Amino acid sequence: MKAIQVVKPGKIDIIEKEMPRISKGNEVLIKVRLIGICGSDMHIYHGTSPVATYPRVIGHEMVGEIEEVGLDVKKLSVGDKVVMEPIEWCGECYACRNGRRNVCARLQVYGVHKDGACQEYIVLPEHIVHKVDSRLDWHEAVLVEPFTIGAQANWRGDVRKGDVVFIMGAGPIGLCALQVAKLKGAVCIISDLSDDKLAYAQSLGADYVLNPLRDTITSEVERITDGLGPNVTIDAVCTVKTFEQAVEITSAAGRVVVLGFSETPSAIAQLHITKKELTIAGSRLQSEKFHEVIDWINSGAIKADSFVTHRFPLEDIHRAIELIETHPNEVRKAVLVAE
Numbered sequence: 150m151k152a153i154q155v156v157k158p159g160k161i162d163i164i165e166k167e168m169p170r171i172s173k174g175n176e177v178l179i180k181v182r183l184i185g186i187c188g189s190d191m192h193i194y195h196g197t198s199p200v201a202t203y204p205r206v207i208g209h210e211m212v213g214e215i216e217e218v219g220l221d222v223k224k225l226s227v228g229d230k231v232v233m234e235p236i237e238w239c240g241e242c243y244a245c246r247n248g249r250r251n252v253c254a255r256l257q258v259y260g261v262h263k264d265g266a267c268q269e270y271i272v273l274p275e276h277i278v279h280k281v282d283s284r285l286d287w288h289e290a291v292l293v294e295p296f297t298i299g300a301q302a303n304w305r306g307d308v309r310k311g312d313v314v315f316i317m318g319a320g321p322i323g324l325c326a327l328q329v330a331k332l333k334g335a336v337c338i339i340s341d342l343s344d345d346k347l348a349y350a351q352s353l354g355a356d357y358v359l360n361p362l363r364d365t366i367t368s369e370v371e372r373i374t375d376g377l378g379p380n381v382t383i384d385a386v387c388t389v390k391t392f393e394q395a396v397e398i399t400s401a402a403g404r405v406v407v408l409g410f411s412e413t414p415s416a417i418a419q420l421h422i423t424k425k426e427l428t429i430a431g432s433r434l435q436s437e438k439f440h441e442v443i444d445w446i447n448s449g450a451i452k453a454d455s456f457v458t459h460r461f462p463l464e465d466i467h468r469a470i471e472l473i474e475t476h477p478n479e480v481r482k483a484v485l486v487a488e
Protein backbone atom coordinates (compact mmCIF):
# COMPACT_ATOMS: atom_id res chain seq x y z
CA MET A 150 0.00 0.00 0.00
CA LYS A 151 0.99 3.62 -0.47
CA ALA A 152 2.03 6.01 2.30
CA ILE A 153 3.39 9.57 2.44
CA GLN A 154 6.65 9.81 4.28
CA VAL A 155 8.77 12.82 5.15
CA VAL A 156 12.12 11.10 4.74
CA LYS A 157 14.03 14.03 6.21
CA PRO A 158 13.34 17.78 6.36
CA GLY A 159 12.61 19.04 2.83
CA LYS A 160 12.10 15.57 1.28
CA ILE A 161 8.67 13.99 1.04
CA ASP A 162 8.02 10.76 -0.87
CA ILE A 163 5.27 8.32 -1.72
CA ILE A 164 6.54 5.02 -0.34
CA GLU A 165 5.32 1.43 -0.59
CA LYS A 166 4.60 -0.06 2.83
CA GLU A 167 3.48 -3.44 3.91
CA MET A 168 -0.23 -3.64 4.63
CA PRO A 169 -0.69 -3.29 8.44
CA ARG A 170 -2.24 -6.22 10.32
CA ILE A 171 -4.14 -6.49 13.57
CA SER A 172 -1.80 -8.08 16.13
CA LYS A 173 -3.65 -7.36 19.39
CA GLY A 174 -7.24 -8.06 20.42
CA ASN A 175 -8.01 -4.37 21.05
CA GLU A 176 -6.97 -3.17 17.59
CA VAL A 177 -8.97 -2.23 14.51
CA LEU A 178 -7.92 -2.05 10.87
CA ILE A 179 -9.13 1.12 9.17
CA LYS A 180 -9.41 1.84 5.45
CA VAL A 181 -8.35 5.48 5.36
CA ARG A 182 -10.60 7.73 3.24
CA LEU A 183 -9.51 11.34 3.75
CA ILE A 184 -6.59 12.97 5.55
CA GLY A 185 -6.51 16.72 6.17
CA ILE A 186 -3.24 18.52 5.56
CA CYS A 187 -2.41 20.62 8.60
CA GLY A 188 0.09 23.40 9.27
CA SER A 189 2.00 21.03 11.52
CA ASP A 190 2.46 18.57 8.61
CA MET A 191 4.03 21.45 6.71
CA HIS A 192 6.31 22.20 9.67
CA ILE A 193 7.44 18.57 9.76
CA TYR A 194 8.13 18.71 6.02
CA HIS A 195 10.15 21.91 6.37
CA GLY A 196 12.06 20.70 9.44
CA THR A 197 10.60 23.47 11.61
CA SER A 198 8.67 21.23 14.01
CA PRO A 199 10.42 21.31 17.39
CA VAL A 200 8.98 17.88 18.27
CA ALA A 201 8.94 15.66 15.14
CA THR A 202 11.33 12.81 14.44
CA TYR A 203 12.27 11.38 11.00
CA PRO A 204 11.57 9.50 8.79
CA ARG A 205 7.89 10.00 9.45
CA VAL A 206 4.60 9.06 7.80
CA ILE A 207 2.64 12.26 8.46
CA GLY A 208 -1.10 12.85 8.93
CA HIS A 209 -3.31 13.11 12.01
CA GLU A 210 -6.61 14.48 10.64
CA MET A 211 -8.12 11.21 9.45
CA VAL A 212 -11.50 9.76 8.62
CA GLY A 213 -11.92 6.20 7.44
CA GLU A 214 -13.98 3.05 7.62
CA ILE A 215 -13.47 0.03 9.88
CA GLU A 216 -12.42 -2.92 7.77
CA GLU A 217 -11.65 -5.48 10.50
CA VAL A 218 -11.83 -5.63 14.30
CA GLY A 219 -9.71 -7.52 16.86
CA LEU A 220 -11.24 -10.18 19.10
CA ASP A 221 -11.61 -7.90 22.15
CA VAL A 222 -13.04 -4.87 20.36
CA LYS A 223 -16.38 -3.91 21.89
CA LYS A 224 -17.66 -0.56 20.69
CA LEU A 225 -16.70 -0.61 17.00
CA SER A 226 -17.87 -2.77 14.10
CA VAL A 227 -16.89 -3.38 10.50
CA GLY A 228 -18.26 -0.58 8.29
CA ASP A 229 -18.27 2.12 10.99
CA LYS A 230 -17.22 5.59 9.88
CA VAL A 231 -14.48 6.67 12.30
CA VAL A 232 -11.95 9.37 13.13
CA MET A 233 -8.72 8.99 15.07
CA GLU A 234 -7.66 10.74 18.24
CA PRO A 235 -4.01 11.06 17.26
CA ILE A 236 -2.34 10.67 20.66
CA GLU A 237 -1.09 7.98 22.98
CA TRP A 238 -0.52 8.65 26.66
CA CYS A 239 0.77 6.72 29.70
CA GLY A 240 -2.21 7.15 32.04
CA GLU A 241 0.10 7.38 35.06
CA CYS A 242 2.00 10.67 35.05
CA TYR A 243 0.80 13.85 36.80
CA ALA A 244 -0.83 15.25 33.65
CA CYS A 245 -2.63 11.98 32.87
CA ARG A 246 -3.87 11.62 36.44
CA ASN A 247 -5.31 15.12 36.15
CA GLY A 248 -7.26 14.49 32.95
CA ARG A 249 -4.67 16.13 30.73
CA ARG A 250 -3.40 13.23 28.63
CA ASN A 251 -2.60 15.62 25.76
CA VAL A 252 0.41 16.84 27.75
CA CYS A 253 1.42 13.42 29.10
CA ALA A 254 5.07 13.19 30.12
CA ARG A 255 5.37 10.31 27.63
CA LEU A 256 3.08 11.74 24.96
CA GLN A 257 3.26 10.20 21.48
CA VAL A 258 1.50 12.00 18.65
CA TYR A 259 0.61 10.09 15.49
CA GLY A 260 2.16 11.69 12.44
CA VAL A 261 4.73 13.47 14.64
CA HIS A 262 6.49 11.04 17.03
CA LYS A 263 5.12 7.88 15.39
CA ASP A 264 3.74 7.10 11.95
CA GLY A 265 0.46 8.80 11.12
CA ALA A 266 -2.52 8.35 8.82
CA CYS A 267 -1.23 9.37 5.39
CA GLN A 268 -1.51 5.79 4.18
CA GLU A 269 -4.17 3.62 2.66
CA TYR A 270 -4.75 1.53 5.80
CA ILE A 271 -3.89 1.99 9.47
CA VAL A 272 -4.17 -0.24 12.55
CA LEU A 273 -5.04 1.57 15.80
CA PRO A 274 -6.12 0.61 19.32
CA GLU A 275 -9.88 0.91 19.79
CA HIS A 276 -9.72 3.55 22.55
CA ILE A 277 -8.38 6.25 20.21
CA VAL A 278 -10.85 5.50 17.41
CA HIS A 279 -14.17 7.35 17.58
CA LYS A 280 -17.29 6.61 15.59
CA VAL A 281 -19.14 9.40 13.76
CA ASP A 282 -22.65 9.36 12.29
CA SER A 283 -22.67 7.20 9.16
CA ARG A 284 -24.66 9.90 7.34
CA LEU A 285 -21.96 12.50 7.89
CA ASP A 286 -20.09 13.48 4.74
CA TRP A 287 -16.43 12.39 4.72
CA HIS A 288 -15.47 16.02 4.13
CA GLU A 289 -17.14 17.09 7.36
CA ALA A 290 -15.92 14.15 9.42
CA VAL A 291 -12.31 14.89 8.46
CA LEU A 292 -12.64 18.19 10.36
CA VAL A 293 -13.37 16.62 13.74
CA GLU A 294 -9.70 16.75 14.80
CA PRO A 295 -9.14 20.45 13.96
CA PHE A 296 -12.40 21.28 15.76
CA THR A 297 -11.11 19.51 18.86
CA ILE A 298 -8.19 21.99 18.81
CA GLY A 299 -10.74 24.83 18.71
CA ALA A 300 -12.74 23.19 21.53
CA GLN A 301 -9.61 22.84 23.65
CA ALA A 302 -8.68 26.51 23.12
CA ASN A 303 -12.16 27.55 24.27
CA TRP A 304 -11.96 25.24 27.27
CA ARG A 305 -8.52 26.53 28.24
CA GLY A 306 -9.83 30.10 27.87
CA ASP A 307 -12.93 29.21 29.93
CA VAL A 308 -15.13 30.87 27.31
CA ARG A 309 -18.59 31.53 28.71
CA LYS A 310 -21.88 32.85 27.35
CA GLY A 311 -21.70 36.61 26.87
CA ASP A 312 -17.89 36.78 26.96
CA VAL A 313 -16.19 38.90 24.33
CA VAL A 314 -13.64 36.65 22.62
CA PHE A 315 -10.95 38.01 20.32
CA ILE A 316 -9.57 35.39 17.97
CA MET A 317 -6.34 36.36 16.24
CA GLY A 318 -6.05 34.63 12.86
CA ALA A 319 -8.73 33.14 10.61
CA GLY A 320 -6.75 30.10 9.49
CA PRO A 321 -8.27 26.67 10.19
CA ILE A 322 -7.48 26.85 13.92
CA GLY A 323 -8.87 30.38 14.34
CA LEU A 324 -12.02 29.44 12.39
CA CYS A 325 -12.60 26.29 14.45
CA ALA A 326 -12.09 28.27 17.68
CA LEU A 327 -14.53 30.88 16.34
CA GLN A 328 -17.30 28.37 15.69
CA VAL A 329 -16.92 26.79 19.11
CA ALA A 330 -16.94 30.22 20.80
CA LYS A 331 -20.12 31.17 18.93
CA LEU A 332 -21.72 27.90 20.01
CA LYS A 333 -20.88 28.79 23.60
CA GLY A 334 -22.67 32.12 23.19
CA ALA A 335 -19.68 34.46 23.00
CA VAL A 336 -19.44 37.72 21.07
CA CYS A 337 -16.53 37.19 18.66
CA ILE A 338 -13.99 39.51 17.12
CA ILE A 339 -11.62 37.91 14.63
CA SER A 340 -8.59 39.32 12.80
CA ASP A 341 -6.71 38.25 9.69
CA LEU A 342 -4.57 39.77 6.96
CA SER A 343 -6.87 38.31 4.30
CA ASP A 344 -10.24 39.95 3.62
CA ASP A 345 -11.44 36.73 1.96
CA LYS A 346 -10.78 34.79 5.16
CA LEU A 347 -12.51 37.51 7.18
CA ALA A 348 -15.56 37.37 4.89
CA TYR A 349 -15.71 33.60 5.44
CA ALA A 350 -15.34 34.10 9.21
CA GLN A 351 -18.26 36.52 9.07
CA SER A 352 -20.35 33.93 7.24
CA LEU A 353 -19.59 31.54 10.14
CA GLY A 354 -20.88 34.04 12.69
CA ALA A 355 -18.00 36.42 13.56
CA ASP A 356 -19.51 39.60 15.00
CA TYR A 357 -16.59 41.90 14.18
CA VAL A 358 -13.72 41.44 11.72
CA LEU A 359 -10.44 43.34 11.76
CA ASN A 360 -7.59 43.43 9.29
CA PRO A 361 -4.29 44.69 10.79
CA LEU A 362 -3.27 45.88 7.30
CA ARG A 363 -6.07 48.43 7.57
CA ASP A 364 -7.17 48.63 11.20
CA THR A 365 -5.19 49.55 14.31
CA ILE A 366 -5.94 46.42 16.31
CA THR A 367 -5.54 47.80 19.82
CA SER A 368 -7.72 50.87 19.29
CA GLU A 369 -10.39 48.99 17.31
CA VAL A 370 -10.64 46.25 19.93
CA GLU A 371 -10.82 48.93 22.63
CA ARG A 372 -13.58 50.71 20.76
CA ILE A 373 -15.63 47.52 20.29
CA THR A 374 -15.27 46.56 23.97
CA ASP A 375 -15.92 50.06 25.39
CA GLY A 376 -12.33 50.34 26.53
CA LEU A 377 -12.40 47.14 28.60
CA GLY A 378 -10.71 44.71 26.22
CA PRO A 379 -11.82 41.22 25.24
CA ASN A 380 -12.38 38.77 28.11
CA VAL A 381 -10.61 36.02 26.24
CA THR A 382 -7.99 36.34 23.50
CA ILE A 383 -7.14 33.22 21.53
CA ASP A 384 -3.91 33.71 19.61
CA ALA A 385 -4.16 31.56 16.48
CA VAL A 386 -1.49 33.55 14.63
CA CYS A 387 1.21 32.69 17.16
CA THR A 388 3.87 35.29 16.41
CA VAL A 389 6.05 37.01 19.00
CA LYS A 390 4.02 40.17 18.43
CA THR A 391 0.50 38.70 18.60
CA PHE A 392 1.28 37.09 21.96
CA GLU A 393 2.51 40.43 23.30
CA GLN A 394 -0.55 42.20 21.92
CA ALA A 395 -2.90 39.58 23.39
CA VAL A 396 -1.49 40.15 26.89
CA GLU A 397 -1.75 43.92 26.48
CA ILE A 398 -5.34 44.12 25.27
CA THR A 399 -7.14 41.37 27.21
CA SER A 400 -9.52 42.61 29.92
CA ALA A 401 -9.01 42.44 33.66
CA ALA A 402 -9.80 38.94 34.97
CA GLY A 403 -9.41 37.75 31.36
CA ARG A 404 -7.70 34.78 29.76
CA VAL A 405 -5.08 34.59 27.00
CA VAL A 406 -4.87 31.30 25.14
CA VAL A 407 -1.49 30.45 23.61
CA LEU A 408 -1.28 27.87 20.81
CA GLY A 409 2.13 28.52 19.25
CA PHE A 410 5.21 26.31 19.21
CA SER A 411 7.72 29.10 18.55
CA GLU A 412 10.86 29.09 20.65
CA THR A 413 11.45 32.81 20.15
CA PRO A 414 10.73 34.76 23.35
CA SER A 415 8.18 37.56 23.50
CA ALA A 416 8.82 40.63 25.68
CA ILE A 417 5.92 40.78 28.12
CA ALA A 418 5.80 43.14 31.09
CA GLN A 419 4.67 41.53 34.34
CA LEU A 420 2.48 44.55 35.04
CA HIS A 421 -0.21 43.53 32.51
CA ILE A 422 -0.51 40.09 34.02
CA THR A 423 -0.49 41.10 37.68
CA LYS A 424 -2.51 44.28 37.47
CA LYS A 425 -5.30 42.59 35.49
CA GLU A 426 -4.93 39.16 37.10
CA LEU A 427 -4.69 37.61 33.64
CA THR A 428 -4.61 33.88 33.16
CA ILE A 429 -2.20 32.82 30.41
CA ALA A 430 -3.19 29.34 29.29
CA GLY A 431 -1.31 27.11 26.90
CA SER A 432 -3.51 24.93 24.70
CA ARG A 433 -2.05 21.85 23.06
CA LEU A 434 -3.98 19.29 20.99
CA GLN A 435 -7.00 18.27 23.08
CA SER A 436 -8.02 16.37 26.16
CA GLU A 437 -11.26 14.39 25.96
CA LYS A 438 -12.84 16.71 23.40
CA PHE A 439 -13.64 14.16 20.68
CA HIS A 440 -17.07 13.10 21.95
CA GLU A 441 -18.25 16.66 22.39
CA VAL A 442 -17.05 17.76 18.95
CA ILE A 443 -18.50 14.66 17.25
CA ASP A 444 -21.88 15.43 18.87
CA TRP A 445 -21.74 19.02 17.59
CA ILE A 446 -20.87 17.96 14.05
CA ASN A 447 -23.30 15.00 14.00
CA SER A 448 -26.15 17.26 15.12
CA GLY A 449 -25.27 20.13 12.78
CA ALA A 450 -24.66 22.49 15.74
CA ILE A 451 -21.33 23.11 14.04
CA LYS A 452 -21.39 23.40 10.28
CA ALA A 453 -18.25 22.05 8.70
CA ASP A 454 -19.52 21.55 5.17
CA SER A 455 -17.77 24.50 3.50
CA PHE A 456 -14.31 24.08 5.01
CA VAL A 457 -12.62 21.71 2.58
CA THR A 458 -11.68 23.62 -0.56
CA HIS A 459 -9.23 21.24 -2.26
CA ARG A 460 -8.84 17.46 -2.75
CA PHE A 461 -5.80 15.59 -3.99
CA PRO A 462 -5.03 11.90 -4.39
CA LEU A 463 -2.17 10.70 -2.13
CA GLU A 464 0.14 10.59 -5.15
CA ASP A 465 -0.30 14.34 -5.66
CA ILE A 466 1.12 15.39 -2.28
CA HIS A 467 3.77 17.56 -3.98
CA ARG A 468 1.10 19.44 -5.94
CA ALA A 469 -0.96 19.86 -2.75
CA ILE A 470 2.01 21.32 -0.87
CA GLU A 471 2.78 23.68 -3.71
CA LEU A 472 -0.78 24.96 -3.83
CA ILE A 473 -0.96 25.46 -0.05
CA GLU A 474 2.31 27.42 -0.14
CA THR A 475 1.58 29.54 -3.19
CA HIS A 476 -2.13 30.23 -2.54
CA PRO A 477 -2.49 30.35 1.26
CA ASN A 478 -5.58 32.56 1.09
CA GLU A 479 -7.47 30.27 -1.29
CA VAL A 480 -6.84 27.02 0.56
CA ARG A 481 -9.03 26.75 3.63
CA LYS A 482 -8.41 23.03 4.08
CA ALA A 483 -6.84 20.67 1.57
CA VAL A 484 -7.41 16.95 1.99
CA LEU A 485 -5.73 13.87 0.58
CA VAL A 486 -7.96 11.14 -0.78
CA ALA A 487 -6.69 7.63 -0.03
CA GLU A 488 -9.17 5.65 -2.11
Ligand SMILES: NC(=O)c1ccc[n+]([C@@H]2O[C@H](COP(=O)([O-])OP(=O)(O)OC[C@H]3O[C@@H](n4cnc5c(N)ncnc54)[C@H](O)[C@@H]3O)[C@@H](O)[C@H]2O)c1
Binds near residue numbers: 434
Ligand atom coordinates in the same frame (compact mmCIF):
# COMPACT_ATOMS: atom_id res chain seq x y z
N1 LIG B 1 -1.50 24.15 20.08
C1 LIG B 1 -2.05 23.34 19.20
O1 LIG B 1 -2.57 22.29 19.54
C2 LIG B 1 -2.04 23.71 17.76
C3 LIG B 1 -2.67 22.88 16.81
C4 LIG B 1 -2.68 23.28 15.49
C5 LIG B 1 -2.08 24.47 15.12
N2 LIG B 1 -1.45 25.23 16.06
C6 LIG B 1 -0.83 26.52 15.75
O2 LIG B 1 -1.87 27.46 15.59
C7 LIG B 1 -1.48 28.45 14.64
C8 LIG B 1 -2.58 28.61 13.62
O3 LIG B 1 -2.74 27.42 12.85
P1 LIG B 1 -3.44 27.46 11.43
O4 LIG B 1 -3.36 26.08 10.87
O5 LIG B 1 -4.77 28.12 11.53
O6 LIG B 1 -2.41 28.41 10.66
P2 LIG B 1 -2.54 29.30 9.35
O7 LIG B 1 -1.17 29.74 9.01
O8 LIG B 1 -3.36 28.59 8.33
O9 LIG B 1 -3.40 30.55 9.83
C9 LIG B 1 -2.85 31.69 10.41
C10 LIG B 1 -3.67 32.88 9.93
O10 LIG B 1 -3.19 34.04 10.58
C11 LIG B 1 -3.23 35.12 9.66
N3 LIG B 1 -2.32 36.15 10.14
C12 LIG B 1 -0.97 36.27 9.95
N4 LIG B 1 -0.50 37.34 10.63
C13 LIG B 1 -1.57 37.91 11.24
C14 LIG B 1 -1.75 39.03 12.10
N5 LIG B 1 -0.72 39.80 12.45
N6 LIG B 1 -2.99 39.29 12.55
C15 LIG B 1 -4.04 38.52 12.21
N7 LIG B 1 -3.94 37.46 11.40
C16 LIG B 1 -2.72 37.15 10.94
C17 LIG B 1 -2.88 34.49 8.33
O11 LIG B 1 -3.38 35.26 7.25
C18 LIG B 1 -3.56 33.13 8.43
O12 LIG B 1 -4.87 33.14 7.88
C19 LIG B 1 -0.13 27.97 14.08
O13 LIG B 1 0.90 28.69 14.71
C20 LIG B 1 -0.07 26.51 14.44
O14 LIG B 1 1.25 26.06 14.64
C21 LIG B 1 -1.44 24.87 17.37
Ligand SMILES: [Zn+2]
Binds near residue numbers: 187209
Ligand atom coordinates in the same frame (compact mmCIF):
# COMPACT_ATOMS: atom_id res chain seq x y z
ZN1 LIG C 1 -3.86 19.30 12.54
Ligand SMILES: [Zn+2]
Binds near residue numbers: 243250252253256
Ligand atom coordinates in the same frame (compact mmCIF):
# COMPACT_ATOMS: atom_id res chain seq x y z
ZN1 LIG D 1 1.05 10.36 31.14
